[in-house]
Amino acid sequence: MEKLKSLERLEEALSRLPGVGKRSAERMAYAMLDFSDEDLAEIGDAIKEIKTNIKRCKVCGMITEEEECSICTDSDRDESLLMIVSYPKDVFTIEKSESFKGKYHILNGEISLGKGMHTEHLNIPSLLERLNKGKVKEIIIATSPTVDGETTALYLAKILESYKINVTRLAYGLQMGGNLDYVDPLTLSKALEGRHKL
Amino acid sequence: MEKLKSLERLEEALSRLPGVGKRSAERMAYAMLDFSDEDLAEIGDAIKEIKTNIKRCKVCGMITEEEECSICTDSDRDESLLMIVSYPKDVFTIEKSESFKGKYHILNGEISLGKGMHTEHLNIPSLLERLNKGKVKEIIIATSPTVDGETTALYLAKILESYKINVTRLAYGLQMGGNLDYVDPLTLSKALEGRHKL
Numbered sequence: 001m002e003k004l005k006s007l008e009r010l011e012e013a014l015s016r017l018p019g020v021g022k023r024s025a026e027r028m029a030y031a032m033l034d035f036s037d038e039d040l041a042e043i044g045d046a047i048k049e050i051k052t053n054i055k056r057c058k059v060c061g062m063i064t065e066e067e068e069c070s071i072c073t074d075s076d077r078d079e080s081l082l083m084i085v086s087y088p089k090d091v092f093t094i095e096k097s098e099s100f101k102g103k104y105h106i107l108n109g110e111i112s113l114g115k116g117m118h119t120e121h122l123n124i125p126s127l128l129e130r131l132n133k134g135k136v137k138e139i140i141i142a143t144s145p146t147v148d149g150e151t152t153a154l155y156l157a158k159i160l161e162s163y164k165i166n167v168t169r170l171a172y173g174l175q176m177g178g179n180l181d182y183v184d185p186l187t188l189s190k191a192l193e194g195r196h197k198l
Numbered sequence: 199m200e201k202l203k204s205l206e207r208l209e210e211a212l213s214r215l216p217g218v219g220k221r222s223a224e225r226m227a228y229a230m231l232d233f234s235d236e237d238l239a240e241i242g243d244a245i246k247e248i249k250t251n252i253k254r255c256k257v258c259g260m261i262t263e264e265e266e267c268s269i270c271t272d273s274d275r276d277e278s279l280l281m282i283v284s285y286p287k288d289v290f291t292i293e294k295s296e297s298f299k300g301k302y303h304i305l306n307g308e309i310s311l312g313k314g315m316h317t318e319h320l321n322i323p324s325l326l327e328r329l330n331k332g333k334v335k336e337i338i339i340a341t342s343p344t345v346d347g348e349t350t351a352l353y354l355a356k357i358l359e360s361y362k363i364n365v366t367r368l369a370y371g372l373q374m375g376g377n378l379d380y381v382d383p384l385t386l387s388k389a390l391e392g393r394h395k396l
Binding site for chain 2: 001010016017018019020024026028031033035039040042044048053054063064070071087091092095181
C-alpha cells in the first residue's frame, strides 16, 4: 500500500528536527491526524513564527525579543567578567547552574572545517569592540570540549593575546567529546571553579 | 534569565507531540532558530495542512486522499477475508508484514472507559453494512492485546455472533527474534495455551 502524500510530506518535514528519526516522525504524523485543527494551527504557527520576534542582541549576540538582551541590560552583573560561548542555548545552560554572574558574548558558531564555518562567520568584531572599551578584566572561554570548540578556543586565545586581559578556559571537569547541552549544573559549577589560564 | 516568549510558545507546542518531552522540545526549538525561513515554513505548513487532503474511506474508514482507499478499490484482494483494526496506522503495520491479502475495516478507536470512548464512537455501522452484503466469510479481529483492545474485541465478537461468519483473533505468543528472558508471564501462559504441533 502506497503511503499518502500528505503523510509522507509531514514525515519528511518532521524528520528534519534533531533527534527525530524516520520511525518517530511516522508516529508523530499519525498522532497528528487525531489532533484538532486548532492544535495543528498552533503548532504549525509556533514553528513558522519562531524567528519573527527573535533578533540578536546588538551587544553580545544573544537571542532576544528586544534591542538588547536582559543580561546586557542587567546592571547587577559584573561587566569586568566576560564568558564567551558558542551558541545562545549555552547561555541558558550556564544560567541554570547559577554559578556565573558576569556577562556573556555569543559567537553564534564554532570554527569547523567540516561545516565550512570559518573565523569570519563568528560574532568576533563586536567582541573586540566591547574589549576596546577597557572594562573587561577576565575572559572565560566556554566553548564545548569538542574538536570544533577547542579549535575556536585556541583561535580566541590567540587574538586575545594583545589585550591586557586574563583569558581562562572552563576546567576539564567537562566530559571530553561531550556536548555542553548535557552537562549537569554541579559539574558545570566545578568546571567554573577550576578554570585555568590559556 | 527569563526564557523568550517565542521559544516558550514553540517548546510548549512541540511537547504536545508523542515522545517529545520538555528536554527534547527545548533542543528542537533551539535547533529551529538556525533553520532557514523556507524550512520553517515547509515544516509548519506540513503540520497545519495534514488533515486538509485526508478523508476517511467511505467503505472501510481508512485514511485516504480519494473517496475510497487503495485497498478497497484493489480487486486483487480477497474480499471474503476481513481484518478489523483499531487505527489506520495498524493497516500500514500489517501491510509491511506482507502476510495478509484480504481487506480491512478500521474502527478508528477502541472502547475505553478511561478515555470516554464508547461503542457509538466506533466505525461499526459501516462494518455491519459491509457484512449484510454477504461476501465476508471470515473476520480476523486484530485490535491490540491491551485492556481496551481486548474489550473492543469481545464487544465485536458479541455483535458478530448473529452473522454466519467465522470470527478469529490474532494469536498471542512470543515475538519472533525475541528472547525468552523478556517475555512477561501473561504472554508466556497465552503462548503455552496456544501451542501447536511441530
